[in-house]
Amino acid sequence: MAPDGAMRLDRLEVDGRNGRLTASAALAGGRVDARSRLEIAKLDPVGEAVGTPMAGSLALDATARGPLDTTARGPLDGLEAEATLTGRDLAVADRRFGATEVTVTAAKLPAAPTGRLRARTQMAGAGLSLDGAYALDGRNTLRLSDLAVASGGNRVTGAVTVALDTLLATGRLEGALPDLKGLSELAGLPLDGAAGFTVSLDGRGGRQAASLSADATNLRVEGEGGPLLTARRLTASADVADALGTPSGKARLELADGSAAGNALAGVTASLDGSLARAGFQAAATGAGQSPLALDLAGTLSGDASLTRIRIERFQGRYQDETFRATGPATITLGDRRYEVAGLQIVSGGARLAADLGLTGERLRGEIRLDQVPMALARLASPALRLDGTLNAQATLGGTVRNPQADATLRVAGLHAQEASRAGVPGVNATVRAQWRDRRLSVDGDAATTTNSGRISLTAAVPLVMDPASYAVSVPPRGRWRLRSTAPSTRPSPTTCSPRRATGRAARSGSTSGPAARSRRRGWAARWR
DSSP states (O other), rough: OOSSOOOOEEEEEEEEESEEEEEEEEEEEEEEEEEEEEEOOOOOHHHHHHSOOEEEEEEEEEEEEEOTTTTTSOOOOEEEEEEEEEEEEEETTTTEEEEEEEEEEEEEESSSSSEEEEEEEEEEEEEEEEEEEEEEEETTEEEEEEEEETTTEEEOOOEEEETTTTTEEEEEEEEESSSSGGGGGHHHOOEEEEEOOOEEOOOOOSSEEEEEEEEEEEEEOOSSSSSSEEEEEEEEEEOOOOOSSEEEEEEEEEEEEEETEEEEEEEEEEEEEEEEEEEEEEEEEEEESSSEEEEEEEEEEEEOEEEEEEEEEEEEEETTEEEEEEEEEEEEEEEEEEEEEEEEEEEETEOOOOOOOOEEEEEEEEEEEEEEGGGGGGGGTTTTOOOEEEEEEEEEEEEEEESSSEEEEEEEHHHHHHHHHHHHHOOOEOOOOOEEEEEEEEEEEEEEEEESEEEEEEEEEEEOOOOOTOOOOEOTTEEEEEEHHHHOEOOOOOOOOGGGOOEEEEEEEEEEEEETTSOEEEEEEEOOO
């Protein structure tokens, strides 16, 4: 401290194993002048401490200067400050940013802060910048202006005013994104195409209102096995009222000439109208190509803090020239460890699917039925799979996730490939019964040709468990299983190749057992007579 009352700190140094702090300051003649620098050589230990992987180095330079009235006479609004954060080889959570610099300036401190923000970084070799100005009026209103976020040719601009006491915002943001491919790294998945959007905020009426309009052209979103979503044109709009109180509003989505998960789509429309407590929804999709998919869906969505209920009031469609529809409303309930499907009944021609399933806490319950399902529907999964026959099945579920119980019966009548049927090969009738008890699945079944010229019987048992956390069903790695079959069949005579003169008959029986990870066979035998 000098005789005139001035105070000075010429140099402060603090060294550590991974960082260094230096500072100097002076207070003289009613003015303050201070500087500091913090250096972190390696961010790896910092990432370990906060639980987020980090790499690179950081340096923070800060300055503050201006009048400081220690007697508190007059307004304190003359201080100015500036801080610059510089990063080298920066990486956070497996995202590499390279050289990074962020500068913040402030004036009129502390009474009415105003200043600018400037940030520059790199992502996947493309520059990313953020610029803007701010001003705090009366400590309750924050004005953000000259906002601009840019990466290559993509740019988002706008201005927003926020009332800090109510968080109501008024302003507008506009985005022009002609090169979505350049945003792939930022989005975390490969993109292509062009897009634009506008967001409008209005809090002047005491309630937060917001609207969104967006569109994309030649959109392409890639997944691991191919495109997840493509669209020649995609548009979306939404209007929300009282967003910070009791939100309500409407939204609409339209897609033209695209695909979803590999399915070609000529068009999709979807809309939502209502509040968080209750909203109505509609969706319609039309496929493209030969025998395209068509789907029409409508219902309501309601919920509270613990449960969400989806009531499907209309469900109908067409796929591969097969029509299907729901015969009445169905309800899906979702909550914390609660998943239920009630009243689901779908018919297609003479075939019917009915399901009532539920998980509440640890308890399982449910029943599912399939009646008079044509095996010809197998072509929906694979167009090359041409089968004839009829399938009937019933299953019930109970117990708990730690000890599930289930019973199932499946019957197939007249099963055969269409080509084999035309060649005169008889079909097959089969019945399979399964029971899941004490973490073990037991199966027995028999199958015979429709002419009773061949028959096979099968019994098997395998350990089967359900993961209480993920509900995934699996066979334990060292679980023991067993299999036994009896299969009489016809065999051509060694002296002729004519099927008509085949009079040989064979009986084969056997069993096999062992751990799931390593099996062994025993007792197989064949007898011909």
